[in-house]
Amino acid sequence: MRIVRAKDYNDMSRKAANIISAQVIMKPDCVLGLATGSTPIGTYAQLVEWYKKGDLDFSGITTVNLDEYKGLTKDNDQSYYYFMNDNLFSKVNVNPERTFLPDGTEPDSDKACADYNKIIADVGGIDLQLLGLGHNGHIGFNEPADTFEAETHCVDLTESTIKANQRFFASIDDVPKQAYTMGIKTIMQAKKVLVVVSGEDKAAIIKEAFFGPITPRVQASILQLHSDVTIVADEAALSCLK
Ligand code: GLP
Numbered sequence: 001m002r003i004v005r006a007k008d009y010n011d012m013s014r015k016a017a018n019i020i021s022a023q024v025i026m027k028p029d030c031v032l033g034l035a036t037g038s039t040p041i042g043t044y045a046q047l048v049e050w051y052k053k054g055d056l057d058f059s060g061i062t063t064v065n066l067d068e069y070k071g072l073t074k075d076n077d078q079s080y081y082y083f084m085n086d087n088l089f090s091k092v093n094v095n096p097e098r099t100f101l102p103d104g105t106e107p108d109s110d111k112a113c114a115d116y117n118k119i120i121a122d123v124g125g126i127d128l129q130l131l132g133l134g135h136n137g138h139i140g141f142n143e144p145a146d147t148f149e150a151e152t153h154c155v156d157l158t159e160s161t162i163k164a165n166q167r168f169f170a171s172i173d174d175v176p177k178q179a180y181t182m183g184i185k186t187i188m189q190a191k192k193v194l195v196v197v198s199g200e201d202k203a204a205i206i207k208e209a210f211f212g213p214i215t216p217r218v219q220a221s222i223l224q225l226h227s228d229v230t231i232v233a234d235e236a237a238l239s240c241l242k
Contacts (some may be wrong), residue, residue: 013042033129066140103179131188137218141181
């Protein structure tokens with residue numbers, strides 16, 4: 001596990017974008033596992049800037065996203081499909097047919113999850129998985145639980161996650177209560193993992209997840225067992241570590 005210390009959010013974003021750029025340059029037909037949430041927005045913005053300068057070519061890549069709210073349509077501005085389109089896909093030359101997310105509009109959870117597992121298998125696994133970190137240690141929407149779920153599954157979001165995401169919705173009642181998320185085995189099978197973390201409100205969980213016991217109560221803690229994890233965190237997020 002490598003920890004890259006960044007000065008602030010912008011520095012974290014640039015450093016993470018550099019790592020993703022290197023991946024795309026080294027393997028132009030790579031599979032990127034992508035994340036949503038507020039943390040990676042600056043990383044995507046930096047990638048878009050370098051693309052516009054002509055420094056990056058996304059035409060050969062495939063993307064698979066971590067998760068999607070169950071019940072939100074693609075044109076809902078809070079769906080992760082919308083987020084990805086808005087922050088990255090519509091701004092670079094990625095082939096839209098090679099961008100994948102779980103289908104939030106599929107009401108049959110078993111089908112939605114089986115379909116997504118097949119997509120991940122068909123693209124041949126993930127070269128680089130980008131992750132944010134939830135305040136309760138969740139990755140994707142793998143919430144604290146008694147076990148680690150292997151593959152794509154439907155989760156009941158915890159109160160704390162619903163509250164954390166409330167800021168994006170008109171009211172707490174509008175926040176979806178369920179989501180489809182990639183499982184922990186799939187994330188652990190990514191060749192490389194890149195975690196971006198920013199802000200003092202993540203300082204306690206970063207310490208717990210990466211220096212505490214490995215437990216499904218803190219799902220990100222499993223990353224301690226991955227052989228190629230890079231955490232890019234700003235000083236505020238690292239403030240509980242020496
Ligand atoms: C969300 C997403 C995660 C994300 C996390 C942290 O609920 N499902 O993929 O990493 O919460 O979000 P943020 O970066 O906004 O703190």
